[in-house]
Amino acid sequence: MSAKSEYLLWSSSELESLRQHCEAESSLGRSLKVLEQQVAASIARGVVVPGQGEAGSFEHNTHKENARLIEGAALLGRLNNDEAALAHARELLESYAACYREMPFQVARNTNPPGKLFHQILNEHIWLLHASLGLALLKPSLSDSQYRALLEGLFLPMLEMFTETYRHDFDRIHNHGLWAVAAVGICAMVIESPEHLAISIEGLDGSGETGGFLAQIALLFSPQGYYVEGPYYHRFAIHPLCLFAEAIERQQPECNIFAHAEGRIGKSLHVLLSSAYPDGRFPALNDASRTMNLDDEGARCAMALLAARYDVAPELLALARQQQGSWLHANGVALKRAVEGLGRDVQATSQRFTDGPEGNSGAHAHLKQGCGLQAQHVVLTAGQHGMGHGHFDQLGLTYFARGKEVLEEYGFARWVNVETKFGGRYLKENEGYAKQSVAHNLVVVDMQSQHSGDHGLADAHHAELDLLAGSDAAACARCDNAYDGVAMQRTLVLLDSRHTQTPLLVDIFSLSSAVPHVYDYTFNHGGQVVRWWDMESSPHPVSTALTTLEVLGESAGYQHLWKVAQRPAATAHCMTWLDGDSFHSWHQITQAPSEAYQLRVGANDPDHNLRPDAKVMTRLTATSQTFYSLFESHGHFDESLEQCSGARPEVLNLHVLETCEGAAPGIDALEITFRSGRLLLVLAEEGAVHAGRDITLGDHECHIRAGVNLFDL
Amino acid sequence: MSAKSEYLLWSSSELESLRQHCEAESSLGRSLKVLEQQVAASIARGVVVPGQGEAGSFEHNTHKENARLIEGAALLGRLNNDEAALAHARELLESYAACYREMPFQVARNTNPPGKLFHQILNEHIWLLHASLGLALLKPSLSDSQYRALLEGLFLPMLEMFTETYRHDFDRIHNHGLWAVAAVGICAMVIESPEHLAISIEGLDGSGETGGFLAQIALLFSPQGYYVEGPYYHRFAIHPLCLFAEAIERQQPECNIFAHAEGRIGKSLHVLLSSAYPDGRFPALNDASRTMNLDDEGARCAMALLAARYDVAPELLALARQQQGSWLHANGVALKRAVEGLGRDVQATSQRFTDGPEGNSGAHAHLKQGCGLQAQHVVLTAGQHGMGHGHFDQLGLTYFARGKEVLEEYGFARWVNVETKFGGRYLKENEGYAKQSVAHNLVVVDMQSQHSGDHGLADAHHAELDLLAGSDAAACARCDNAYDGVAMQRTLVLLDSRHTQTPLLVDIFSLSSAVPHVYDYTFNHGGQVVRWWDMESSPHPVSTALTTLEVLGESAGYQHLWKVAQRPAATAHCMTWLDGDSFHSWHQITQAPSEAYQLRVGANDPDHNLRPDAKVMTRLTATSQTFYSLFESHGHFDESLEQCSGARPEVLNLHVLETCEGAAPGIDALEITFRSGRLLLVLAEEGAVHAGRDITLGDHECHIRAGVNLFDL
Incomplete structure (x- = not known):
């Protein structure tokens, strides 16, 4: 594997092999085709280097795309022996080299220092990383003067900005820091600057413990490989990690980077890919998009690196089938070979990932049952708070079954790169709603968020979680610090039996307190309600239709919820909804009677920053209480063929x-x-x-x- | 084409040819595979003939499926020389023949008389039609006693029920009547009963003018082929039409059935298929499902028959590419051959279809621009009212662009075959909301539906419509009878220019009256609002966030609308929304200032029978007024790749x-x-x-x- 790599991450012989594995119907072939189209379009358009603009603007998008084009055109040039593509990559670099030194700094838009091309330096790091990979591919074809001009005009000033101007920021342990060290380190390898390479690996003080790649790896991930901010930022952090690790392994094999910190890199890849739903999407834990998936560039690199460098679990390899494209690299070829040898019916297995730098700050359970797209996947969260991107969602639940997320995670309030939505940055409703406890699938106490909605307080605590013996998919989580004087426990079981086609999700949420509290059990669902709180024992109760809709509360996210329907207090509730071609039913019993509400997100949102999602809430007041809930996926409806079966649930009753x-x-x-x-x-x-x-x-x-x-x- | 057909619709040599055209990746191959799986599953399960049940029940579904299995297993038996499949078809028929005579009549659930297997005789007609086609395929293998037993136990009592017990209903000119005559006629051909065949073609009085197939064809469709109830019922009526016409052409070529009534059959096929959107869905005009599409059995037969018997327009053949399956018949082979010879870029063309038995009761415009799935398709309705299934939607508009319906037709309030939703029948909200004018994309006057929401009154009137010269896609419709003293005119143009990637939809809606009225311009949209009433000239106006949501009105569908947001009166409004990966913007100017509302369907709906769809409404009071609107589709957003471009519309301003x-x-x-x-x-x-x-x-x-x-x- 440690072939001599003339082009840093690629050797000539690897490129030859890669070319042979790019059949049209393969992931590699699709990625190559996309690359060919992009480069051809860019050559046809000619080099465009615009001025400065907002996130999501033409300028921002063009700079971002240009860095990928520099790497992509150079790679395509080597892969296809395409001189025009190589020349295009060179011309792009030269155009930046001609203007970069004179370009003023952007205006800062958030806490991230400004770059020149972008309003946050993070984007400039990403830019340098891609451009450096492009330079590595181009370098053997450049004349000495061409090479010097690129260095003087572009790469050296960038390195200077990152390591001198923003020296105070270079050692920061953070996903942004990982990009910084990978960009500087890879650039340093290409331009052969040992000093820059040293600080990028071992930090400014050379200890390898407070900054640089080694420290980032050891401190950003739990000993088991969990990333505190959750999968969305994990796949973002893993991208530079994969690239820099691969480069170090090739250029400095004596580093033994994959063994560093008890093999933390491999563990981190494993956790990231294990957290993906059967359709390849990542559960939107903490600040996260609901559609981020295994086709993200970072996730593609992670899957390929895992296949190439590790003995990887078949169930993770099976997920690679959800990827449309692949990393155009020897590791992508290794992944392709590994997947080819894989059977069709690979069982998913449940896992528990410990959180925190010492691995003792709680854990997250990923309960799984079944094979392929029909597998079920439940996430139960009981680890650390996700720092600035954390949501107040201890003991929160997300649930995927029958090819879709059934109990939905709201994700963030942000339209990434949509210029008209606050320049693509986080919206105020992210704090106002998305992060609040009520936005999640859990029990809210006294209409307040956990830890009073205070990130600092939440960061100082964690929950606990264990998998349960006697089942392939069961976990119990506990948290007694989210609310003063209230101990919470949640047990989840995916219950497989002869009575239902698809296993049931059993959810038992207990709260204990010496004094009375208002407990709001809540979950988010998609689709359309079919029957509401309609128990088998009382076939035709009438929902209370409201004549005006009122806002549910004043703070902690409640100010953004409309109460759409209300049902009188009862100790049993039941609802069926249809989402796509599957019915889902929820059954709940409590000891004290609870009122049930149907809610819709969107109150107090004059700028339309929130999605109008549907929620259900049951509310009761008690000292201690247990909510026993069942979620059953049943039946089938094909509206266009007008075929329906199993519109009623199989579960008739629940009894403690x-x-x-x-x-x-x-x-x-x-x-x-x-x-x-x-x-x-x-x-x-x-x-x-x-x-x-x-x-x-x-x-x-x-x-x-x-x-x-x-x-x- | 008039091969001797040993099996009524299929000849031995045609079956041989059909078998050869069933490659795995073809529509025919996919249909064959589905059939093979269904028959194999049924053989494995064994014959199941249950008792009587509700629409959507196990009993109902099983009877329905059994008829298709009788035909399907018999066809498969002949196609694959599969004796087990033939025996299964025979056993199914024998099981019905053993119990049918003794079975009591069902309880009637609507105005349709009850059958024995089903609660409406219509389903029993459909059952007989499929079973008769199965019998035609089986017959040569049956012993005389086997054949007699089937006749005596099943086919003769069914014929007696349809032509004697329900004789008064047999001549009814209606889509149900078409099923009745086709079922009786095809059965009569198979069992060789000339008397039954004669009345099924020429009606009970033998004139061919008041009942029977000839009269149904001449009276149900306009001279141009338009079906008054709209595409959803058209594709339902066309199924028996295709089967019976094909059978008559084969068995009684002297009838020259395809030339009957100036070739009305071919014209009707042409209209039905022309009305499909580029993705193969039918616009949900009148009572209709939003997902009914070209993969409906009737539409598959229609497409195949058109390809086999007519010189068909390439743009209709191109739509066959949206079909997943095909009619397993010689006509399906003809379609396959025709599509193989077709180019990729077939331009859609605009058409006007006249309505009414004389073809002078108004018309419907289908304005089209572009090729394939990226084509645009606008429907402007100005014909007859759709009788009992009619909606009060004269001058209503539906609009498809960029692969989706942009201005949505609500369709019906019905969950076909979903037992838990009123047995799959029409829900009361169909009258209460779906049929009302405000459910459509048009202008409502004085918060009342057109023709006072009176079907009889609406049936007695019609609107007028012309295509406009000077554009490939422009029409103007007029209606002065929907509201007393108010003349309405609507002009639509798909406007292609160098200024936008996708043509604009221009919508000019004028109302003239001598006295003041409240005019509510309204449209239904999908996706999520991005910016609301945010004119380029005033970049940051604040939407009026409401503290409580109120119901918009008390009747005519307004009682089912929540007012979610309100914007102060202005003569210009603008909104951008995101639906899937495309942005859409709406710009409107009026002479008098209008208030603008954002609405959501679902008030006063305790049983959750309505979909919570989003609407926009602008309201003003005036004597005469013109609403000038533009709809622009722009930009691209890929959330999972976090790529965005063109989030702002290209149109900056409108000015009269x-x-x-x-x-x-x-x-x-x-x-x-x-x-x-x-x-x-x-x-x-x-x-x-x-x-x-x-x-x-x-x-x-x-x-x-x-x-x-x-x-x-």
Whole structure:
């Protein structure tokens, strides 16, 4: 693998092999075709180097695209022996070299220092990284004077800006810092500047512990590889990580970079790719787009690097089938070969990822069941707060089934690169709604966000989480610091049985307090409601249609919610909705009666910054309370063929069995009645599990073996 | 083509040829594969003949599927020489023959008389038609006693029910009547009953003018082939029409059925297929599903029949590429051959279809521009009311561009075959909202529906419509009978110019009255609003955020609309929304100031029967008034790649040029200012067009040549 790489990341022989693997129907072939079209269009248009503009503006987009074109045209030139493409890459670089020194700095728009091409230096780092890779490919064809002109006009002033002008920022441990060191390090390798390379790897003080690539790797990711800001920023941080790691491995194999910090790079790749839904999208945890997916450039590099350098789990390789394109690199070829040898039915497995620099600040569960696009994937969050991009969502839940997200994560309030939406930056509704607890699938206490909506306070705490034995997909999370005097516990089980085609999601959310609180159980759903709070036992209750819609509250995100419908207090609620071609039903029982609301996002939003999403909330007041919920995906509807089946759920009823407190402490027993029979789900806390213990629940004698016990009655 | 057909619609040699054209990647191949899977699953399951049930129930669905399986298994048996499939078809028929006579009649659920298998006889007609086609394929393999048992137990009692028990209903001119005569006629051909065949072709009185297939063809469709209920019911009526016509042509070529009523069958096929959007969906005019498309069985037969029997327009053949499957029939082979010879870039052309049995009851315009999925398609409705399925939508507009419907037709309030939604039947909100004028893209007068929402009154009137010369896609419609004392006129132009990538839709809606009225201009849109009423000239006006949402009105559909946001009165409004990957902007100017509302469907809907769709409305009070609107599709947003361009519209301003009344009567001049220049659009009424006439508009000297004149300034 450590072939001599004439072009930094690519060797001549690797390029030859890559060319042979670019069949039209392969991911590599599609990526090559896209690249060929982009470069041809750019050559036809000619070199365009505009002035300065806002994020999302023509100027911003053109600069961004030009850096990719420099790398892309140079790569295409080498791949296809295409002199015109090489010349185009050179001309682009020369045009920047001709103007960069004289260009003024941009105006800063946020806390990030300004660059010249872009209003934040981060974009300028990304620019340098791509341009440096392009230079590596071009360099052997440049005359000495051509090369010197590029260095003097462009690369040296950029390095100077990043390491001198913004020296104070260079060692910052942050995803931006990873871009900075990778850009400077790769540029340094290409232009052969050992000093710049040294600080980019070991930091300004040369210790490798407070700055530079080694420190970033060790400090940004948990020992297991989890990235505190969540998958959206993880895939962004992993891009420079993959490129710089690959470059170091090739140029300085003695660094043994893949072994650094107990192999943290590989662990980080593993966590990122494991967090993707079966359709390749990343759950939108913390500040995140709802559509970011495995076709992101960083994720493509990560998948290819994992396949090339590690013994990778088949279920992650299977996800590569969701990628439309691939990294045009030897690692992309390695990925292609690995996927070719893979079977069709690869089972997904549940995983727990610890959080925090020491790996002891809580954890995140990814519960999985099934194969391919039909697999289910539940995320339960109980780790650290995601710093400035964190959402107040401890014990939050997201749920993917039947090819779509069923319980939706709202994501961020931001239209990235849409100039007309505040220049593509974060909108004020991101703080006002998206980050608040009520935007998530969880229980909100007293209409306030967790940790009083204070990032500093939230960063100082974390929750706890364990996977449960006795099931392939079960977890229990606990948090007693989100609200004063309220202990919260949530248990999730993907329950597979003969009674339903698709496993059920069982959700048991308990809150304990000495004094009464208002508890709001809430979830976000897509599609259209079919029947609302319509229990099998009372076939035709009427929803309360409201004559005016009112805003649900005044703060903590409640100010952005319209109450669209309301249902009187009851201890059981049930709703069916249709999303695409699948029905979903929710069943909930509580001990105290709860009012149920249908909500819509969008109140107090004069600028239309929020999506008009649908939510459900059940509200009750109690000291301690447990919300028992079931989510069932059922039936099929093809509107255009006018075919429908299974519009009613299989679950008819839910019932909590009373356990004699003295006889069975720490036991929770839920009886589920289906059309085709009954199941008893018994959850036993750690202290309540004894090998071979028998207990009586209702009129059933049950043998408790593990945390999760299932009895078909 | 009139091969001897041993199996009624199929001959042995045709089946041989069909088999050879079923390559895996072809429409025929996909349809064959689906059929093979369905038959294999049914054989594995064994024969299931349940009792009676609701629409959408297991019983209903199983009976429906069994009829298709009888035909399908028999066809597969012949196609693949598959004895097991033939035996399965026979066993299914025998199971029905064993119980049908003794089965009681169902309970009637609507005005349609009840059958035995289904609650409406229509479904029983459809059942007989498929079963008869199956019998035709099976017959040569049946012993005499097997054949007699099927006749006595099943086919004869069905024929008796349809022609004796429900004799009074047999001649009804209606889409249901077409199914009745086709089912009886095809069954009569198979079992060789000349009496039943005669009444199915020529009606009970034998005249061919008051009932039977000949009368249905002549009376159900306009001379140009338009079907009064619109495309959704047209594709339903065309299915039996295609099957019976093909059977008659094969068995009684002397009938010359394709020449009947001036070739009305071919004209009807042409109109139906011409009405499909570029993505193959039918505009949801009148009572209709929003997803019905060219993959409907009837539409597949229509496309194949048109290709086999007629000289078909290339732009209709190009639409066949949107079909996933095809009719497994010689006509499907003919279609496949025709499409193979077709070029890629087939231009769509605008058409006008006259309505009414005499073809003089108004017309419908289908304005088209462009090729393939990127083509634009506008429908302007100004024909007859659609009888019981009619919506009060004269001068209504639907608009498809960039691969999606941009100005949406709401369609019906019905979940076909969804048992939990009123047994899949029409919901009361269909009358309450979907049919009302305000549900459509038009101007509502005094918050009332057209023709007072009275179907009888609406059926007695019609509007008028002409295409306009000087443009490939322009029409003008007029209606002065929808509201007392108010004359309405709407002109639509798809305006192609160098200033925009995609042609603009220009919409000029004029209302004239001697007394003041409230005029509500309204349209339905998808996606998410980006900027609202945000004119270029006043970059940051604030939308009025409402603190409570109120219902917009009390009747005529207004009772189902929430007012979500309101903007103060102005003579110019502008909004941009994002739907999928495309931005759309709407610009409107009026003479009197109008208030603008953002609306959402769903008030007073306790059963959740309505979709929560978004609408926009501008309201003003005036005697006479013209709403000048522009719809522009622009830019591109790929959220997952975080790429955005063209988020702002190219149109900056709209301005109506004053015409000196005496000098230029009947002239409407709209000046459109783009980022890249100005256009002057001059519309001249018929009397105002003189060859070579020059007029002065503002400071421009204009040479008027046609109804639509465009000047690039």
